[in-house]
Amino acid sequence: MSVHYQRHGDIGVIQIDSPPVNALGHAVRSGLINALEKGIADTHASALVLLANGRTFIAGADIREFGKPPQAPLLPDVVSQLEACPKPLIASLHGTALGGGLEVALGCHYRVALTDTRVGLPEVKLGLLPGAGGTQRLPRLVGVERALEMITSGRFVGAEEALEAGIIDAISDAPTPLEAGLAAAKKVLNAEQACRITGELPPPAANAQAIAATLEHLTQSSPALFSPFRIIEAIEACVTAQSLQAGLRRERELFLACMDSPQRAGLIHLFFAARSPHVVPDAEKNSAANVSRYNNVALLGEHPLFERLKKVAQRAGITLTNKPTDTTELCLLAPDSPTDDGSALPGGIPVIALQEIDTPGRSAAMLSLIIVANSDIVELTNISAEPLIQQQAALTLKALRINVVVSQQRSLLNAMHDAMQQVSADEQQSALEKISISIAEQGFCYRESDIDLLAVEALGYPRHLGGPHRQATLAAAAKDAQK
Incomplete structure (x- = not known):
């Protein structure tokens, strides 16, 4: 199983265990829904913690599914169900929470991160935009200007900046995500910390100046690109939509437009090209000894x-x-x-x-x-x-x-x-x-x-x-x- 549920006292723990980077493949998405249902049904659990085993939280989508027909549950539905959880839901982050990984965290009600954590929405580098609520939830936390800069650049943000920006709620020096998550959950249950349901926060204030500046920058630096301009449209929808659901629908339309763009295919081709270009074919097969570096x-x-x-x-x-x-x-x-x-x-x-x-x-x-x-x-x-x-x-x-x-x-x-x-x-x-x-x-x-x-x-x-x-x-x- 890629996702497990167990209880620690009065706190239910949802653990993702899908090495090497806990990517959001079908098994993980399905596992999250099943574990969430168990946690909600567990009458002895007053709060839930979501975390991941291994060296990182969720590093994004599962590249093995690129180019294949999507299988339910889709990630936007997973994030929506996490956000609708009737119990306090705490995400405990470490390593990286990127792309869909950050969107999952944004669907939780409270986010604590170990000091080494980095977060980001780098979909633009693959010719895409965040398609599971990232363009609708992140601006509600950080405002239009910072959301535009983060999502159109795809840059990673360290824990200190994430805390200052309001993306996370606390930084923990605990040795493990489990300890950090349990401690945060206890503070929430003791009313020492307050949860924030991101989708219930009001839309960010309109910022025409930031949108105009971003448009000008993109027009000068990368006028041929498709997805950065769609990101601007999605964030504009976050400001103007009548509800979160309306904004999410517009985000999905723009995401699918990016999926259909030839640029998406070209950028994903480069993504795969950058994987292991240092490998000499058959070098290990043709050697009697293990291939190792020089020291x-x-x-x-x-x-x-x-x-x-x-x-x-x-x-x-x-x-x-x-x-x-x-x-x-x-x-x-x-x-x-x-x-x-x-x-x-x-x-x-x-x-x-x-x-x-x-x-x-x-x-x-x-x-x-x-x-x-x-x-x-x-x-x-x-x-x-x-x-x-x-x-x-x-x-x-x-x-x-x-x-x-x-x-x-x-x-x-x-x-x-x-x-x-x-x-x-x-x-x-x-x-x-x-x-x-x-x-x-x-x-x-x-x-x-x-x-x-x-x-x-x-x-x-x-x-x-x-x-x-x-x-x-x-x-x-x-x-x-x-x-």
Whole structure:
């Protein structure tokens, strides 16, 4: 079972247990309804606490259900039933309460959070808007201006800011969500703390200035995007609707419009592309040993990336040195390093040669790390190393908090950058789409979606289109369909 109910004294506890992130799949939604009914029927429970096991509260929707027909109960109905609970219902938050996870919490009557908690409604990043009451309940707590900023940006909010804004009611230093929730429930029952049923709060005051400012900002920064402008309409409905139910109906209409938008499909494609781009296919299958990262790394020369690595190495459990030692397992070689390409290093230590995009690489290095200025993503290209070595190197970079995409034979970034340099600025988007097909056909990428991820994150290809290879593939399919 994904959701359990048990009682602690006179307090009923609804526990979500659906690892790894307690996503709101069908089993969790159904389980919440069943557990809520048990708690309401439990005559010995005077109040209910909702919490989640594991490292986080509810981190959002279940990605396994993306693109599939929805199954009842739908999340808006779950949240409405939570809000209608006749007993005080306390949400105890920890880790992250994101998207539908925050909407579930907003349906509860009181919210306590551990100090590490972050909350947010990041649906805009997937071309959507909060579809389970987020655009109607959050403004009732924080007002129009802050709700607009939070939902159109999709940013996460820490516990202190959430408390100041009125999203949560208290911060607890208890060691577990259970202890925090039980303590909060006792305070509510003893009338030391008051509950707030969010949907029964009055709509926020109209704020035409905030709406106009947000419209102007979006028109200037992202005029091609669809969902941010629908978010504004939903929040306007929160102000003007005759009732919460009327506002929720308008939110649902706008949510379904976003679901039908091609941008939603493109952004979700990128969402999946960003999952595990550091994995080398079959590296573990073709190895007799378990694939693990390197824990002793030498940084040869100087580079801004090295400074970033030094800040996180200790927490990652990785030892960094400025020259090879007897324990060195991997070397990173800066472009300006006087050291050779690494072929003469003792013991055949693998070497990653750093290379700024569109600059010559070190020909004898087995691995190249392609870096683009002002981008957080890098590409680890396998020139001549065994797949296992590339995988271990990629795991090491990931442990050092570097967003890394793996490729082989030739850099995807360099190939795309070369194509862009040969045309005018107006033609660069189509040039990327054209070269993406060639890259895929020649087998430089492990996954075709890696082309899209790198083009968007490092080369400025429009995010809402989902990437050049995706667009080129859609165009080819449409052309074939017309034949």
